[in-house]
Amino acid sequence: MSDARFVNERMVGSSVIPDEAIPLVEGDGRFLNDIKLPGMYHVAFLRSQHAHARLNCVDASEARRLPGVIKVLTGEELLGKVDPFRSMPNRFSGGESVQHWLAVDKVRFCGEAVCAVVAEDRATAEDAVDLIKVDYEPLPAVTDPRQGERDDSPLVHDSCPNNYLIKREYQRGEVDEAFRNAHLVVKRKFRIGRKQALCLEGRGCVAGYRENTFALTVWMSHQLPYVVRHYLAKHLRIAETDVRVIIPHTGGGFGQKASIYPEEFVCAWLALTLRRPVKWVEDRIENMVASTHARDQYIELELAADCEGRILAISSDVWVDVGAYSTYLWSAGMEPLQTAGLMPGPYRIEAMRYRTRGVATNKTPVGPYRAVGRPSASASLELLIDEMARRLKLDSVEVRMRNLIPVEAMPYRNANNLVHDNVNYVPCLKLAVLKSDYERQRSEQRNSRPNGKLRGIGVACFAELTGLGTSTAVGPGTLLQPGRDAATLRLETTGVLTIAAALPSQGQRIMTAMRQVASDELGIKLEDITSITNDTATAPYGFGTFASRTAVFGSGAVIKAARELRQRILAMGAYILQVPIEELTIANSVVQTVDRSKSISLREMAEKSYFSAKDIPQEINQGFEVTSFYDPKFGSFAGGAHIVVVDVDPKTGQVKIIRYVAAEDVGTIINPAVVEGQIIGGIAQGIGEALLEELVYDEAGQPRTVTLADYLIPSALEIPRIELHHANAPSAALGGFKGCGEGSIIGALGAVVCAVADALSRRGGDIHEFPASPERVLKGLGVLPSDGQAGRGSE
Amino acid sequence: MAREQPIKVTVNGRTYEKIVPVRLSLADFLRDHLHLTGTHIGCEHGVCGACTISMNGRSARSCLTLAVQADGAEIVTIEGLRAEDGRRHPMQQFFLENFALQCGYCTPGMLMTAIELLRDNPKPTEHEVREAISGNLCRCSGYQAIVDAILAAAGKELA
Numbered sequence: 001m002s003d004a005r006f007v008n009e010r011m012v013g014s015s016v017i018p019d020e021a022i023p024l025v026e027g028d029g030r031f032l033n034d035i036k037l038p039g040m041y042h043v044a045f046l047r048s049q050h051a052h053a054r055l056n057c058v059d060a061s062e063a064r065r066l067p068g069v070i071k072v073l074t075g076e077e078l079l080g081k082v083d084p085f086r087s088m089p090n091r092f093s094g095g096e097s098v099q100h101w102l103a104v105d106k107v108r109f110c111g112e113a114v115c116a117v118v119a120e121d122r123a124t125a126e127d128a129v130d131l132i133k134v135d136y137e138p139l140p141a142v143t144d145p146r147q148g149e150r151d152d153s154p155l156v157h158d159s160c161p162n163n164y165l166i167k168r169e170y171q172r173g174e175v176d177e178a179f180r181n182a183h184l185v186v187k188r189k190f191r192i193g194r195k196q197a198l199c200l201e202g203r204g205c206v207a208g209y210r211e212n213t214f215a216l217t218v219w220m221s222h223q224l225p226y227v228v229r230h231y232l233a234k235h236l237r238i239a240e241t242d243v244r245v246i247i248p249h250t251g252g253g254f255g256q257k258a259s260i261y262p263e264e265f266v267c268a269w270l271a272l273t274l275r276r277p278v279k280w281v282e283d284r285i286e287n288m289v290a291s292t293h294a295r296d297q298y299i300e301l302e303l304a305a306d307c308e309g310r311i312l313a314i315s316s317d318v319w320v321d322v323g324a325y326s327t328y329l330w331s332a333g334m335e336p337l338q339t340a341g342l343m344p345g346p347y348r349i350e351a352m353r354y355r356t357r358g359v360a361t362n363k364t365p366v367g368p369y370r371a372v373g374r375p376s377a378s379a380s381l382e383l384l385i386d387e388m389a390r391r392l393k394l395d396s397v398e399v400r401m402r403n404l405i406p407v408e409a410m411p412y413r414n415a416n417n418l419v420h421d422n423v424n425y426v427p428c429l430k431l432a433v434l435k436s437d438y439e440r441q442r443s444e445q446r447n448s449r450p451n452g453k454l455r456g457i458g459v460a461c462f463a464e465l466t467g468l469g470t471s472t473a474v475g476p477g478t479l480l481q482p483g484r485d486a487a488t489l490r491l492e493t494t495g496v497l498t499i500a501a502a503l504p505s506q507g508q509r510i511m512t513a514m515r516q517v518a519s520d521e522l523g524i525k526l527e528d529i530t531s532i533t534n535d536t537a538t539a540p541y542g543f544g545t546f547a548s549r550t551a552v553f554g555s556g557a558v559i560k561a562a563r564e565l566r567q568r569i570l571a572m573g574a575y576i577l578q579v580p581i582e583e584l585t586i587a588n589s590v591v592q593t594v595d596r597s598k599s600i601s602l603r604e605m606a607e608k609s610y611f612s613a614k615d616i617p618q619e620i621n622q623g624f625e626v627t628s629f630y631d632p633k634f635g636s637f638a639g640g641a642h643i644v645v646v647d648v649d650p651k652t653g654q655v656k657i658i659r660y661v662a663a664e665d666v667g668t669i670i671n672p673a674v675v676e677g678q679i680i681g682g683i684a685q686g687i688g689e690a691l692l693e694e695l696v697y698d699e700a701g702q703p704r705t706v707t708l709a710d711y712l713i714p715s716a717l718e719i720p721r722i723e724l725h726h727a728n729a730p731s732a733a734l735g736g737f738k739g740c741g742e743g744s745i746i747g748a749l750g751a752v753v754c755a756v757a758d759a760l761s762r763r764g765g766d767i768h769e770f771p772a773s774p775e776r777v778l779k780g781l782g783v784l785p786s787d788g789q790a791g792r793g794s795e
Numbered sequence: 796m797a798r799e800q801p802i803k804v805t806v807n808g809r810t811y812e813k814i815v816p817v818r819l820s821l822a823d824f825l826r827d828h829l830h831l832t833g834t835h836i837g838c839e840h841g842v843c844g845a846c847t848i849s850m851n852g853r854s855a856r857s858c859l860t861l862a863v864q865a866d867g868a869e870i871v872t873i874e875g876l877r878a879e880d881g882r883r884h885p886m887q888q889f890f891l892e893n894f895a896l897q898c899g900y901c902t903p904g905m906l907m908t909a910i911e912l913l914r915d916n917p918k919p920t921e922h923e924v925r926e927a928i929s930g931n932l933c934r935c936s937g938y939q940a941i942v943d944a945i946l947a948a949a950g951k952e953l954a
Contacts (some may be wrong), residue, residue: 017892024899025887027833027873031900034832123818200837200845200900200934251835251900252934284838507897507935673894677936681897684937708842708932716925716938 011516011526012735015673018512020505020531029249032204032221033281040206041070043267043280044125046115046132047290048107051143051362051701052156053136055105055114063117063131068124071274072132073116073266075102082269083235085260087165087326090333091477094164097157097332097360099325101262101269107136108156108324109362110703111289116266118278141701145319145359146298156324156360165322165332166358168477170341172415173351178313182304186387191769192376193694194296194321197369198713199506201251202282203291205264207271214537215242218268221250223258224544226502227329229536231260232268247534253506254685255368256291258546260328263290288706292367293695296321297339297376303384309392309399313351314381316340320366322358327367331478332358335366338373344414345378345746346425346463346639347403352415362701368546370685371742374464375749379690379770382460382750383757390761395442396459396754397433400641404429404461407729418465418472420637424665427727429461429641435725436643436661445762453647455658456759460750461641466739467552467731469632482549484631486540487557489518489565491624493610495589495603497524499531499558502542503550508678508741510550513670517555517735521562522569523586524602540627548638548739551670556630556734564626569602572609575620576600636731638738640664642683642747648759650781653774655691655756657720662747664724667731667738679744680722686748688714690756691771802866806831807875815862821855822846824862825872833873833903837932844931847904848872854911873903876910886910886948893944897935905931909945918949 023029060072078101085099103114115132119125142148142156148163156163179185201221208217215238222228225245233240250257263280270278282291300317318340326332340356358366389399404425405412412420432438438457445455465472470483487501499514511531519526532538533554542553566586573591574581577598584591592599609621645659662683669675692712696704705711730736749770756772760780767780778784803812806829815824820839825831825848834857837845841859848857849871876884886909889895896902905928912919912927919927924945925938933941 015894017894021891021894021896021899024896024902025891025906026877026883027831027903029833029899029902031832031835033826033836123816198934200843200898200932201835250898251837252898254934284840507899509897673940677894677897677940680937680939681935682937685934707840708838709840713932713934715929715932716942717929719938721921722937722939 011519012668012670013672014516015671016512016516016526018509020509020511024249031201031249031251032206032219035206035219035248037206037208037277040277040279041118041120041274042122042125043270043278044117044122044129045113045263046117046129047286048103048110048112048114050107050136050138051110051141052139053107054139055103055107056135056137058115059133060115063128066124066128066131068120069128070118070120072128073102073270075100075104078102078269079104085328088329088331088478088480090166090331092166092168092333092337094167095157095160097160097165097326099262099328101266109364110701111364112324113262113290116270118270118274141362143361143363143697143699143701145321145357145361148359148361149357156362160360163360164357165326165360166336168337169355171353172417173313175313175315175351175353178351179304182312183307184305184388184391185302186384186391187302188384188387188768190299190301190380190383192295192297192299192379193771194293195689195693195695196291196293197252197254197256199252199254199256202284202287203257203261204281205267206277206279207267208277209271209275214244216268216272217244217246218264219246219248220264221257222247223253223504223506223546225504225534225536226541227544228260232265235265236269236272245536247504250504250506253545254370255372255546259292259330259367284708285706288711289364289703292327293323293364294366294369295335295376296366297335299339299376299380301380301384303388305388309388309394309402311347311349311403314343314349315352316343316354318354318356320358321361321363323361323363323365325365327365329480330368333477334368334372337477339377341416342374343377343381344416345381346405346461348405348409348412349415363697370682371464371745374462374746375686375689378460378462378746378750379753382754386754386757397429397438400429400459400461401426419634420463421732422729423463423637423639424727424729425461425639428639428663428665431663431725431727432641432643432661435663435723436659438643441645452650454650454759454762456646456648456755456757458644458751458753458755458758459641460747460754462743462746462750463637463639464548464743464746465635466548466638467632467733468547468549468635471633472635482543484629485542485553485557486627486629487514487554487561488540488625488627489558489561491565491602491606493606495528495601495606497522497529499529500539501533501554501557502536502539503545503554504534505545508550509671509674510545510554513551513674514554514558516670517558518562521559522566523588525589528589548741552632552733552737552739553630555670555737556632557628559734560628560630561626564628565624568622568624569605571620572605572616573600575616576605576608630734632733636667636733636738638666638740638743640743640747642751644751644755646755646759648756648777650763650783653777655772655777657687660720661723662725662744663727664743665728666740667728668736669728670737675740676724678740679724682742682744683722683748684714684719686745687719687752689745689749689771690752692718694771800863802863804865804868804870806870807872817861817863819862820858821860821862821865822857825857831872831874835900835903837900844908845901845904847907847931849907849911854907873906876906889944889948893940893947895936895940895944901931901933905933905941912945913949921946
């Protein structure tokens with residue numbers, strides 16, 4: 001059953017109501033924690049209370065005696081049996097970090113797993129955790145990357161001099177010359193706080209033993225089923241074919257569920273060892289300390305401009321507090337390399353230079369999260385562009401217009417060596433200006449505010465590289481070069497089409513999108529197409545859902561497979577109907593001649609193909625199952641412009657968003673309502689990042705924000721109505737699609753922080769540290785004394 | 796104090812008599828003992844609202860309520876929203892048609908809150924809707940489609 005909100009003749013472009021949402025709205029979702037297997041044990045973890053300490057002795061004798069406890073597992077017991085996580089080699093690696101699944105000898109962050117307790121139920125497992133006695137010998141903690149890189153700093157890993165997990169220097173173009181000849185140089189120090197994805201459902205797994213024919217079946221709340229399968233096999237030293245990974249309904253991912261973590265691997269080992277299914281579900285406190293964090297940059301950015309406000313060069317120095325271990329698979333390079341490397345965004349920049357480091361600290365590791373690096377980079381550059389505009393007495397829209405890469409200059413290779421292929425940066429900004437009535441906003445701003453509020457207007461433009469093929473690295477410098485995924489299309493015996501791919505959804509409606517694309521390619525009615533995307537036992541190989549790639553790869557693979565399947569269907573139709581193949585078409589799940597005089601339904605044809613095979617020559621009956629791989633080769637840039645109007649209360653420091661207008665280029669749209677949801681959802685997370693969300697640690701490395709009462713994410717009251725508009729340009733990928741999952745969070749952070757800074761500038765204030773909490777806003781206004789951490793650099 | 800206690804509770808119209816651990820939360824009771832897994836647990840400290848259910852006609856956080864506190868209570872969960880003939884509750888239909896869910900984890904709690912809102916205030920303003928659902932966190936949607944679904948529902952009579 002499917003109907004659509006806006007039905008076009010083509011399914012691509014229609015807001016088809018997704019069947020896949022029906023169980024979720026009816027309470028029939030099957031999330032990880034809803035899975036129960038007979039005889040299943042439950043796992044709880046003892047976690048380090050220290051940021052950095054030597055583990056002298058773990059005494060679990062009392063815990064083991066508690067009735068209902070099956071096993072207490074320590075890191076020592078796993079030594080030599082499984083392979084720990086060594087940091088992925090990266091061209092820009094500093095030293096190596098080795099992460100044992102359960103800590104051995106030392107703990108390196110609060111929340112690191114030390115022991116796993118297996119019990120008959122979770123409550124007993126947690127009781128037993130409390131009975132384990134650990135003798136910790138506290139060590140000095142590294143909690144600031146700028147201290148941590150000094151020669152006299154304590155080391156998080158003895159193998160990592162100066163605590164560098166990542167370090168890179170880069171230069172392209174005549175940077176020194178540009179700064180020497182500049183009409184104006186502006187420089188600022190920015191600080192973007194640590195945050196996390198905050199999926200409403202945490203991580204978790206059920207590891208089954210000898211379910212069906214597989215030695216190990218793992219249900220995991222994760223984004224990359226085949227990657228999990230590969231690494232489970234590798235680290236457990238078993239055959240990949242003995243492992244099946246199934247992704248149940250997943251309560252948010254946002255990149256946090258794209259890394260490999262120890263806990264799920266411990267559970268898999270326990271299931272194989274105990275020969276019983278085990279389950280572990282992360283609780284919220286665990287999620288706040290044991291699932292990857294994000295951002296946490298110190299950025300010193302310098303910009304050289306000519307007298308007309310054109311950017312001649314940028315130079316940046318970036319420190320990222322990447323936490324205690326190199327995040328497994330992606331390395332510690334995610335934020336450090338992308339923050340510095342993607343600094344130019346959508347602007348034409350001929351010369352750039354950066355020095356960036358990922359410094360190990362005694363905090364939770366930093367991993368991928370929606371739009372890695374770009375929001376912090378973009379916000380810094382946008383704030384600096386505004387500063388330049390103020391100094392040159394230019395309007396913030398005008399100065400951006402002068403620097404955006406115009407459509408006619410594309411393809412354009414920027415100073416960071418990325419090619420902008422076909423993206424409407426300028427049309428998006430023009431559209432946002434028009435729709436926000438920008439001139440009127442500025443004139444209203446100039447008039448005094450009777451309510452005593454400071455009005456600010458923020459403009460931000462952004463670029464987001466999506467759908468990365470094999471020629472463009474997702475994680476710069478890593479060995480990981482995903483960029484090739486497959487889809488299998490199979491016409492079942494009833495004539496229903498099944499699409500299988502390993503591209504699980506965390507709410508992006510991937511299954512619906514692929515059905516829409518297949519429907520157009522094959523002329524099969526949407527209700528005759530089903531899709532399965534979450535199971536390595538049924539899907540062809542794929543890398544999974546991350547990096548704004550899934551719609552591009554899934555659709556591309558579907559289109560390629562559909563074209564082949566279509567030929568097979570038409571060939572059989574020609575044989576059965578005894579007409580030339582050119583006279584046939586497929587529409588509404590029926591193969592028919594163009595004049596409709598002869599026809600056969602796909603159902604009838606499929607039945608014949610499978611059950612009356614002797615009547616059809618083999619060379620015609622090739623089987624209605626096709627697998628195609630798709631590699632778009634390069635990525636496609638998406639982009640946009642956001643304009644935000646805020647009121648800042650100079651008494652309380654509170655920021656209220658008055659108006660939010662976004663104009664985006666996301667390429668050809670498959671399902672407009674779904675895309676709208678992705679973009680608005682990204683904006684909401686960006687608003688949270690700009691104003692509310694921050695993971696705070698004290699100087700000893702103790703986390704101070706471990707509940708949702710301390711770590712604030714936006715509620716419906718903090719998010720204004722978002723006015724969304726499109727200026728789309730198709731990409732070069734099959735179907736013209738681009739990714740749309742991440743871009744909007746970049747624009748949101750940039751536009752909101754620029755609006756706040758603009759408001760503060762009305763009273764001579766300024767702000768460089770984010771999120772823009774009331775306290776920081778009041779410091780920026782001089783109402784509270786500043787701590788002088790970030791701010792004005794030497795000029 | 797006894798570690799276990801008998802309770803009698805009516806859930807979605809059916810009465811259960813069970814002996815439960817006194818420390819068992821109502822959310823765990825519904826999920827693990829009655830297998831009603833539509834109620835989700837997001838934070839276990841009453842902030843996120845994913846576990847919202849209806850208890851004696853008022854919305855309640857089932858993660859902060861003990862199962863023994865529900866003794867004698869009348870409870871409705873998302874599994875109880877469907878009509879007897881199996882049709883979706885109108886609010887469920889409005890959520891579906893307005894694309895008001897992505898991952899769907901907050902949806903059960905959000906639906907319970909939305910239904911209570913329109914029962915108490917059939918014609919809310921947009922701000923009233925936002926206020927009413929401000930105790931239900933959604934990380935995917937940015938809330939706009941949820942607000943629109945509830946406003947659309949307010950235009951129609953709810954069953």
